[in-house]
Amino acid sequence: MRRLKTMMCLGILLTMLMMTAGGCKVEEKDDAKVSDMKFTVISEKELPDELKKIIEEKKQKEMKLTYMSGDKLYIVRGYGVQKTGGYSIQVKDLYQAKNAVYFKSELIGPGENDVSEKVESYPYIVVSTEKTEDIVVFE
Known part of the structure; x- marks a missing residue:
């Protein structure tokens, strides 16, 4: 009798697991460009104060x-500490795809x-664009 109960419980658990797994799906990456996004490169003095603090902590x-x-x-997009100055950052692409915004620099x-200069530098770039709820994918 005890063995029968154990087998029934295992059967129920296995059935529930199969039903749950059947409802899952892997979302495919859909990075096809829907439209280019307009953007502006923002200088440090134009940044919101809170964002300045965050950048300073993480640069x-x-x-x-x-x-x-x-x-x-x-x-x-920041590139961490560099041994010298003289670096620049180029925005290669900023576009809206079906489910995300893609940013490449x-x-x-x-x-x-x-x-x-032979002094460490912390190159980073900040761009502003229209607000969106989509995630941003950095490439």
């Missing part, structure tokens, strides 16, 4: 973050003939 390591204020979405180092 020594690579950072990928978003911040919303009012009707604006701020996208921040590139760190450009000083050229061979560029004279750059």
Whole structure:
């Protein structure tokens, strides 16, 4: 009798597990561009104070973050500590896909003939765009 109860409980648990697993699905990445997004590169003095504090705390390591204020979405991409100055960052793409916003940037180092300060730097870029509830994917 005890064995029968154990087998029935295991059968019920297995059935519930199969029903639960059947309801799950893996969402495929859909990064096809729907539209380009307009953006503005924001200088440090134009940043909201709270965002300035966050960047200051995180700038020594690579950072990928978003911040919303009012009707604006701020996208921040930092490249951590660099041994010298003279770096720049180029926005390669910012676009709306079906389920997300995609942001791609590139760190450009000083050229061979560029004279750059031998002081550590923390290159980062902040862009603002229209507010959206979609997640931002950094590429």
